[in-house]
Amino acid sequence: MPHKKVVIIGGGISGIKAAIDLYNGGIKNTVILESSSRLGGRLLTIESKEYPGITYDFGASWFHDCLNNPLLEKAKSLGHVAYYFDDGKCVYFNEDSKNIDKWKFETILDELITYGSYIYTKNPEKEDLSVKALSEEYIGKYHDTLTSEQINLVLGAIRMWTELWLGESWDLISGKYFFNDSGHLGRNAFVKNGYKNVFINELKELPRIYRDSSIKFNAHVTSIDYGNPERILIKLKDGRRYTCDYVISTIPQSLLKISNPKDECFVEWIPEIPPTIKNVLPDVSFSSLGKVVFEFDECFWPRDVERFYGLSKNSPLPDQTKPWDYPTILINYQVINNIPALIALTQNPLSKYIEDLPSSEKSSKIWSIFKPVISQISTIGNEIPKPKAIYHTPWNNNPLARGSYGASLVGTQDPSLVIKAFVEGHQDRIRFAGAETMDDSSNGCAHGAWFSGKREAEFILIQERSKKSKL
Amino acid sequence: MPHKKVVIIGGGISGIKAAIDLYNGGIKNTVILESSSRLGGRLLTIESKEYPGITYDFGASWFHDCLNNPLLEKAKSLGHVAYYFDDGKCVYFNEDSKNIDKWKFETILDELITYGSYIYTKNPEKEDLSVKALSEEYIGKYHDTLTSEQINLVLGAIRMWTELWLGESWDLISGKYFFNDSGHLGRNAFVKNGYKNVFINELKELPRIYRDSSIKFNAHVTSIDYGNPERILIKLKDGRRYTCDYVISTIPQSLLKISNPKDECFVEWIPEIPPTIKNVLPDVSFSSLGKVVFEFDECFWPRDVERFYGLSKNSPLPDQTKPWDYPTILINYQVINNIPALIALTQNPLSKYIEDLPSSEKSSKIWSIFKPVISQISTIGNEIPKPKAIYHTPWNNNPLARGSYGASLVGTQDPSLVIKAFVEGHQDRIRFAGAETMDDSSNGCAHGAWFSGKREAEFILIQERSKKSKL
Numbered sequence: 001m002p003h004k005k006v007v008i009i010g011g012g013i014s015g016i017k018a019a020i021d022l023y024n025g026g027i028k029n030t031v032i033l034e035s036s037s038r039l040g041g042r043l044l045t046i047e048s049k050e051y052p053g054i055t056y057d058f059g060a061s062w063f064h065d066c067l068n069n070p071l072l073e074k075a076k077s078l079g080h081v082a083y084y085f086d087d088g089k090c091v092y093f094n095e096d097s098k099n100i101d102k103w104k105f106e107t108i109l110d111e112l113i114t115y116g117s118y119i120y121t122k123n124p125e126k127e128d129l130s131v132k133a134l135s136e137e138y139i140g141k142y143h144d145t146l147t148s149e150q151i152n153l154v155l156g157a158i159r160m161w162t163e164l165w166l167g168e169s170w171d172l173i174s175g176k177y178f179f180n181d182s183g184h185l186g187r188n189a190f191v192k193n194g195y196k197n198v199f200i201n202e203l204k205e206l207p208r209i210y211r212d213s214s215i216k217f218n219a220h221v222t223s224i225d226y227g228n229p230e231r232i233l234i235k236l237k238d239g240r241r242y243t244c245d246y247v248i249s250t251i252p253q254s255l256l257k258i259s260n261p262k263d264e265c266f267v268e269w270i271p272e273i274p275p276t277i278k279n280v281l282p283d284v285s286f287s288s289l290g291k292v293v294f295e296f297d298e299c300f301w302p303r304d305v306e307r308f309y310g311l312s313k314n315s316p317l318p319d320q321t322k323p324w325d326y327p328t329i330l331i332n333y334q335v336i337n338n339i340p341a342l343i344a345l346t347q348n349p350l351s352k353y354i355e356d357l358p359s360s361e362k363s364s365k366i367w368s369i370f371k372p373v374i375s376q377i378s379t380i381g382n383e384i385p386k387p388k389a390i391y392h393t394p395w396n397n398n399p400l401a402r403g404s405y406g407a408s409l410v411g412t413q414d415p416s417l418v419i420k421a422f423v424e425g426h427q428d429r430i431r432f433a434g435a436e437t438m439d440d441s442s443n444g445c446a447h448g449a450w451f452s453g454k455r456e457a458e459f460i461l462i463q464e465r466s467k468k469s470k471l
Numbered sequence: 472m473p474h475k476k477v478v479i480i481g482g483g484i485s486g487i488k489a490a491i492d493l494y495n496g497g498i499k500n501t502v503i504l505e506s507s508s509r510l511g512g513r514l515l516t517i518e519s520k521e522y523p524g525i526t527y528d529f530g531a532s533w534f535h536d537c538l539n540n541p542l543l544e545k546a547k548s549l550g551h552v553a554y555y556f557d558d559g560k561c562v563y564f565n566e567d568s569k570n571i572d573k574w575k576f577e578t579i580l581d582e583l584i585t586y587g588s589y590i591y592t593k594n595p596e597k598e599d600l601s602v603k604a605l606s607e608e609y610i611g612k613y614h615d616t617l618t619s620e621q622i623n624l625v626l627g628a629i630r631m632w633t634e635l636w637l638g639e640s641w642d643l644i645s646g647k648y649f650f651n652d653s654g655h656l657g658r659n660a661f662v663k664n665g666y667k668n669v670f671i672n673e674l675k676e677l678p679r680i681y682r683d684s685s686i687k688f689n690a691h692v693t694s695i696d697y698g699n700p701e702r703i704l705i706k707l708k709d710g711r712r713y714t715c716d717y718v719i720s721t722i723p724q725s726l727l728k729i730s731n732p733k734d735e736c737f738v739e740w741i742p743e744i745p746p747t748i749k750n751v752l753p754d755v756s757f758s759s760l761g762k763v764v765f766e767f768d769e770c771f772w773p774r775d776v777e778r779f780y781g782l783s784k785n786s787p788l789p790d791q792t793k794p795w796d797y798p799t800i801l802i803n804y805q806v807i808n809n810i811p812a813l814i815a816l817t818q819n820p821l822s823k824y825i826e827d828l829p830s831s832e833k834s835s836k837i838w839s840i841f842k843p844v845i846s847q848i849s850t851i852g853n854e855i856p857k858p859k860a861i862y863h864t865p866w867n868n869n870p871l872a873r874g875s876y877g878a879s880l881v882g883t884q885d886p887s888l889v890i891k892a893f894v895e896g897h898q899d900r901i902r903f904a905g906a907e908t909m910d911d912s913s914n915g916c917a918h919g920a921w922f923s924g925k926r927e928a929e930f931i932l933i934q935e936r937s938k939k940s941k942l
Contacts, residue, residue, distance in 0.1 A: 066616075067586055085616055087578035102573075107558035111657040115538055118656055145537075145556055145660075185589055186582040189616075 003243045006030040006460060007234050009221050010250030012041025013199060013446055014433040017453030018248050019214075020205045025461040028210070031242060033219035033234070035265075036400055039203065041250075042435075043446060045194035050295045050389050051339050055194040058291060058393045059404075060446040062086075067186035069447045074201050075191075081201065082192040086306050088335070093376050094156060094311040095324045105153035108146065112138050112154055116179025126176075130410040131162045134175030156311030160327035163347040166407040167289030174408045177415055184441050192336055195446065202450070216240075224249075225270035226430060233270075246463075248431045248456050250449075253422075254286035254402040265399050274426035283412035284436075286403025288396045290351030292344045292366060294374070294387040299340040301377045306335055308377045316349070323372040326350045330377065344370060348396075351404075355397045363390050405444040406436040419443070423455075428463060431456045474714045477501040477931060478705050480692050481721030483512025484670060484917055485904040488924030489719050490685075491676045496932040499681070502713060504690035504705070506736075507871055510674065512721075513906075514917060516665035521766045521860050522810050526665040529762060529864040530875075531917040533557075538657035542918045545672050546662075552672065553663040557777050559806070564847050565627060565782040566795045576624035579617065583609050583625055587650025597647075601881040602633045605646030627782030631798035634818040637878040638760030645879045648886055655912050663807055666917065673921070687711075695720075696741035697901060704741075717934075719902045719927050721920075724893075725757035725873040736870050745897035754883035755907075757874025759867045761822030763815045763837060764804075765845070765858040770811040772848045777806055779848045787820070794843040797821045801848065815841060819867075822875075826868045834861050876915040877907040890914070894926075899934060902927045 005027050008015045011034030022030050040059075048054040063072040063083060075081035092100040115138045120126055129137065135158050139151055146154075162170040162178060191198060203211065219240065224247060225233040231243040249256075251267065256277065258266050272278070301308070308330040316325040326347065333341035346354060350369075357365050367386060375382045395404045408415045419439040422432040433452040435444050442448030476498050479486045482505030493501050511530075519525040534543040534554060546552035563571040586609045591597055600608065606629050610622055617625075633641040633649060662669060674682065690711065695718060696704040702714040720727075722738065727748065729737050743749070772779070779801040787796040797818065804812035817825060821840075828836050838857060846853045866875045879886045890910040893903040904923040906915050913919030 067582065067589055085578075087574075089572070089574050101560070103558075103560050107556075107658055111538065114654075114657055118538055145658075183585075186585055187578055187616075 001241045001243055002031075003231070004029055004031050005244065005464075006246045006248060007232070007242050007244040008032045008248045008250065009234075010034065010041060010434070011039040011215060011217075012250055012434070012449060013043060013202060014435065014449035014453040014456075015041075015248065015250045016199075016202050016206070017450045018250075018433055018457045019210070019453075020202065021454055021457030022460060023206060023210060025457065027457075027461065027464065030214060032215045033221055033236070033242075034215065034217050035220040037217050039215070040196065040199050041449075042252075042395070042401060042404065043195045043199050045196040046391065048295065048339070048341075048389070051341075054337055054339050054341075055196075056291070056293050056341075056343065056391065057191060057195045058391075058395075060195050061190060061291075063189040063191065063447070064445045065185040065441050065447060066189055068442075071198050071201075071447045071450060072189060075198060078201055081197045083189045084192060084336075085187050086190045086336070087187055088306040089304055090307045090309060091302070091305050091377070092157070092309045092311060094313065095372075095376070098376055100153060100311070105150060105157050108150050108154040109157050111142075112158055113179055115142075116175055120176050120180065128174050128176040128411050130171045131158065131173045131175045131178050132171040133410075134179070135159075135170075152313055153311070156313055156327065157309075160309060160311055160329070163327055164289065164329050164345045166287050167347045167351065167404050168285075168287035168407045168409070169348060172409050174410045174412060176410075177408045182441065190331075190336060198446065221251075221267055223268040223270060224430075226427065227271050232429065246429045246431060246460050248433055248453075248460075250432075250434045250453070252286070252401060252403075252434065253281075253284045253406060253436050255400070257281050257284055274430055276421040276424060276426065277432075280413070280418040280421045283408075283415075283418050285407055285409045285412070286401075286405060287407035288346075288348045288351040289404040290346040290354065290393045290395065292346060292354060292370070292393075293389075293391040294342045294344065294370065295389040295391075296340040296342075296385055296387050298385070299334045300380045300384055301332065301334070301342070301374075302379060303332075303334050305332055305377075307331055310373050310376070321350065321353050321369060323369050328370075328373060330374065342374065344373075346392075351393070352396045354392050355394065366390055366392070425459075431459060472712045472714060473502075474702065475500055475502050476715065476935075477717045477719060478703070478713050478715040479503045479719045479721065480705075481505065481512060481905070482510040482686060482688075483721055483905070483920060484514060484673060485906065485920035485924040485927075486512075486719065486721045487670075487673050487677070488921045489721075489904055489928045490681070490924075491673065492925055492928030493931065494677060494681060496928065498928075498932065498935065501685060503686045504692055504707070504713075505686065505688050506691040508688050510686070511667065511670050512920075513723075513866070513872060513875065514666045514670050516667040517862065519766065519810070519812075519860070522812075525804075525808055525810050525812075526667075527762070527764050527812075527814065527862065528662060528666045529862075529866075531662075531666050532762075533659040533661050534918070535659050535916045536656040536912050536918060537660055539913075540918045542669050542672075542921060543660060546669060549672055552668045554660045555663060555807075556658050557661045557807070558658055559777040560775055561778045561780060562773070562776050562848070563628070563780045563782060565784065566843075566847070569847055571624060571782070576621060576628050579621050579625040580628050582613075583629055584650055587646055591647050591651065599645050599647040599882050601642045602629065602644045602646045602649050603642040604881075605650070606630075606641075623784055624782070627784055627798065628780075631780060631782055631800070634798055635760065635800050635816045637758050638818045638822065638875050639756075639758035639878045639880070640819060643880050645881045645883060647881075648879045653912065661802075661807060669917065692722075692738055694739040694741060695901075697898065698742050703900065717900045717902060717931050719904055719924075719931075721903075721905045721924070723757070723872060723874075723905065724752075724755045724877060724907050726871070728752050728755055745901055747892040747895060747897065748903075751884070751889040751892045754879075754886075754889050756878055756880045756883070757872075757876060758878035759817075759819045759822040760875040761817040761825065761864045761866065763817060763825060763841065763864075764860075764862040765813045765815065765841065766860040766862075767811040767813075767856060767858050769856070770805045771851045771855055772803065772805070772813070772845075773850060774803075774805050776803055776848075778802055781844050781847070792821065792824050792840060794840050796840075799841075799844060801845065813845065815844075817863075822864070823867045825863050826865065834858075837861055837863070896930075902930060 220237040331343040435449040438448040802814040906920040909919040
């Protein structure tokens, strides 16, 4: 049974970065256990079937925090990642209007966001309300200073930003923590030729020999036994076993929540899942920010608009999914890659609905929902052509993801405390990494995952150095 | 020689509020010493000479922090202050363009502001740079991600917001503290019928008998003697004297800085100005946000635009004042009061230049600077009519103001520490109030002055109660 100094569970960017830094710090006896047959985790670039050479990112698409993003800096210096700052013209629209002036609601939106943060600063004991309920509370208090148009637009705008930032319905998202978010560090840059190139930039930092020998595919961990204070025992589904001094789990938090031993992704912790983690798992939730790509023969929408922000004023009914029930963001691939395609961002429950559609009617159902919305940005009237291809993200139904990333639902505890439990780990040898373990603006982002891998490698290197110095 | 429990120096809104709360708290033996012949301090409403019944505010014009503004709440409940939320359409323009799309620079502006704050969070020891220098540092670092148009516009926009928020040139304003400002609590509401109505709302809370007997006009304080631990001696220019247990100084910080005993507004502190105040005075500075009102016969600019934001890309030369040298904000009185007038906001050194013009050439010189700028918003071409009246604010040359309000200049210490010295006061009996003594978003605002008066009244009431309970 091989013994490793560190077993890294998960071959996403956090695991890869941890392995790189451990290696460079002198800890070369590590292994990366990837449960699937590909690396990258929630970084996933797919190829267009219609436009050769064109790719779409189903996972991360942007460099966020561009004032402090090491992945962007590396892309700049290496030069083979194509990206651009998508800070051009955007258009707001809804069922009634093809172009809503932003000034009609932006000051109100700022005030609503300030309200959502200020009200909990003034009264930290105030019950957590959903973004929807908190927005309605604001409207209730200040409706005498607002026109009905302003009320409609500001509710539409806050709903859109909440749902398409976090991938979950605004009546489920915690208002207390959503409004308190201090935002990103700088602009965003869209990756044009596939985030896989960003990932490969990292992967290449591991020596060839390490990559060939120490990254294990289809290495599905079924149990982590830390009953022995000397070594941790890791068992895989196929019978392989490892012992190690440290484990870095980059298992998505959505999978750590699984408590049904019959679930194919259940991981058994022996003697038990670390209690500090167990305590916070009820407060962990994965939403599903999805994407639907529509490829057309020709561009029939404005070529100078980066993104179309579609607002909705409807409340979706259970068991029905109609056009205009959900806000959406349409990303204009004509601007990005000179290809007549639109990428629609979706949120739960729409993301889930789309994934669950039987394949026989998938394309027609998706198109029936989006056709009226996309018609609204058309410059050729409502008779718009059918897309020649539709692709959508798989995150909800992917058993190894079960959503796109973490989101704080209403009523859960302070996300900082949840993150703290993961950062502290257990017994200084059970460590956690991944985008959801970052307590800053990189949380949930690719560079956040990278930072977390760096953090855990550093933790272990310091531990080991201090052990040596004690000898 | 009359003895007062509290002598309040200054009949602005902070002094009035202190008197109200002391009175209502049972301390009725107070006096307000106002050095001029009018109350209100830097609240100053003037009447139009051309349009009867129309007023302009030369001091505060807006309710800021509308989510937490007691003056607005009172205006709402009493009903005779006319105000409105001026969150309508605004237009950016410059010498080259009558209408600059905001999307062309707004994301960059956000990033620049984030940069200015983030860089000092990362490195608190970094030397303070002016807003101008810090903006140029940002451009220097990120110019490869920006177009030259974006660079021009973002520099123009940050300069405009800095200078017309603080009333001082962007190369004098501290970047470290400007960018770190967390902003206002909610929207702004413009007072349409004169801030004097807001002031009167307060004044009326003092009983008639108090107002008639205990507010002294032309009561110019020349010395504050606290050498006697039992009582403070206040001397006035006209020979009147008061003794008191407490003094609340609402003297503008710009006047406290005066060290020349020959200055007409010099106040002698005996034995000396409290040392904690003396320490921070070098870091106190008053800028001059000015206003110039142009009244016309007819409106020749768009009637649906609230404010016109004029950007400048020129660096003014010493001893020259040319059109387009300074950014300006033009407030559309046609929208506000249905009157063909524009209010231009000005900053130093332009505010000072305007005040210093000899009256014989004042109107023509002012118009020569503003005509090209105002022509740019004209809908009737460049041949625009002359204004029939021009008014401007008097703050620089008013010996009792010497500027409009406080601003942190580059290289000065943390404004929070300056404020702390004023809030702490001296010996628990020398107290300071005024808009510049607030360490939150109300700093420099009318409601900030009000909050500070409330704070000092409360301090004294608590002191007195605790003395009584000890007896």
